[in-house]
Amino acid sequence: MSDSYPLPKNWRCPLDPPAEYKRLRQEAPITRVRAWDGSTPWLITRYEDAYAALGDPRLSMDFRLPGLPHTSPASAARLERTLPFAFRSDSEYRVQRAMLVQEFSPRRMETLRPRIQSIVDETLDTMLAGPRPTDLMAAFALPVAIRVICELLGVSHDDHVHLHNLSCTIGSRDSPKEAAGQALDEMERYFERLVDETMRNPSDTLVGRVVAEHVLKGALSPQDAAAMFQMLFHAGHGPTAYMVCMGTLALLLDPAQLGEFLAVADDPRQLSAAIQELLRYVTVSHSGRQRVATEDITLGGQLIRAGEGVIVQIDSANRDETVFPDPDRLDIHRTPHRNLALGHGIHLCTGRALAFIELEVMFPTLFRRVPTLRLAVPLEDIPFKQNDNLLGAHEMPVTW
Ligand code: HEM
Structure with a gap:
């Protein structure tokens, strides 16, 4: 047994994962940890093992x-409710995921780029006309991310604050099971009403198309559809908003790399590589990926028995020194390598x-339109969310 999970983190270096991962990668890359509920899943910290897992x-x-590790009471609260597609049996999962493949295809997403640019521009107009200092999360990162996913799904934008607050309760490791359960119930009811309305009044939105093509034809129950949309809202705005906030922090703390970033931002290929590096360096989904073995398997020389839980720590894998030289350095020119920030498999x-x-x-739009952007408080005064599934802050005070 190694440690209790999650491992302690030094919040004076908010962008670095817990230092203990480095030792584990070298000495005990697949080791048992003790979770909040007393269970003892395996923790995987090395890139190669994480990729394979x-x-x-x-x-x-x-x-x-049974055996799937729950990294928080909120995760366990899901068990008592309709599970969204990602948490279902592999066969159910495949059927429901196939319903979304076209909706999220790169070609379809590319058509949204001009609208995303307008949303970003409008949000920055409002931020720049408002008071200084301001909270980058509330004034920029969240409104953009929420508006994009709401427009895509066809969810009323008026409801976004309430829905986001419910999402925060679900995503916090501090939320007791009852509070997380209530937030999940409320989200479920919200999206069930949306499905119900859409069944009566068709719309050409993602929700409308899934309802018309799958719910009304009997292939997907209204409850499963509601759980699917709830997950798309939850997973479709938080990680993006947190990534923008923490990525901005990483660039503000390293002006040389910010300069390099802006120098490549006009070249689509180099910009995409730079975003990959920011995703790797920040790895906003720092809560371990939860899995359970359905058969005995051997991973990195370790036997994992059927029914045993596994936590795949992608923030540690993305700092693996055997794959990413000098891994704790943000390097916008790093040769792109398949990092695990968006998962794998x-x-x-x-x-x-x-x-x-x-x-x-x-x-690029943020840094070009606000070239004097800077933190409004010392790093140690930023209230980081120290117990959240995502790496982020309650507030990110900035000025310009
Ligand atoms: C920077 C932004 C994002 C990051 C860092 C991120 C990260 C991730 C990661 C690491 C996973 C894998 C989970 C696992 O294997 O256990 C995942 C899955 C998922 N993400 Fe994202 N994500 C982002 C944006 C989005 C957006 C915009 C959406 C839009 C709907 C989205 C929807 C989902 C869904 C539905 C899943 C579950 C997929 C499945 O289980 O098949 N994510 N994301």
Whole structure:
């Protein structure tokens, strides 16, 4: 047994994962940890093992299987409710995921780029006309990310603050099971009403198309559709907003790399590589990926028995010195390497094409329109969210 999970992190270096991962990668890359509920899943910290684990069909994300590790009470609260597609049995998962493939295709997402640029421009107009200092999360990162996913799904933008607050309760490791359960119930009811309305009044939105093509034809129950949309809202705005905030912080703390970033921002290929590096360096999904073995498997020389839980720590894998030389350095010119910030294997992020476009628009536009952007408080005064599934801050005070 190594440590209790999650491992402690030094918040004076908010962009670095817990230092203990480095020792584990070298000495105990697959080791047992003790979770909040007393369970003892395996923790995977090395890139090679993490890559193999995420790509291995014998490691499932089916929440109904006993042994699947729950990294927080909120995660366990999901078990008592309709599970969104990602947490279902592999066969159910594949059927529902196929319903979304076209919706999130790179070609379809590319058509959204001009609209995303307008949303970013309008949000910055409002931010720049407002008071200084301001909170970058509330004034820029969240409104853009929420508006994009709301427009894509066809969710009323008026409801976004309420929905986001529910999402925060679900994503916090501090939320007791009852509070997380209530937030999940409320989200579920919201999206069930949306499905119900859409069944009566068709619309040409993602929700409208899924309802018309799958719910009304009997292939997807209204409850499963509501759970799907709830997950798309939850997973489709938080990581993007947190990534923009923490990526901005990384660039503000390293003016030389910010200069390099702006120098490549006009070249689509180099910009895409720079975004990959920011995704790697920040790895905003720092809560371990949860899996359970459906058969005995051997991973990195370690036997993992059927029914045992596994936590794949992608923030550690993305700092693996055997794959990324000088891994704790942000290097905008790093030769792109397949990092795990958006996952890997069958559960690879559904919204990855959308996430890339959002980041490719948001970072350059922010730094070009606000060239004097800087932190408004010392780093140690930023209130980081120290117990959240995502790496982020309650507030990111900036000025210009
Ligand atoms: C910078 C932004 C984003 C990051 C860092 C991110 C990260 C991730 C990661 C690491 C996973 C894998 C989970 C696992 O294997 O356990 C994932 C899955 C997922 N993401 Fe994203 N994501 C981002 C943006 C988005 C967006 C914009 C959407 C839009 C809907 C989205 C929807 C999803 C969904 C639905 C899943 C579950 C996929 C599955 O299990 O098959 N994500 N994301």
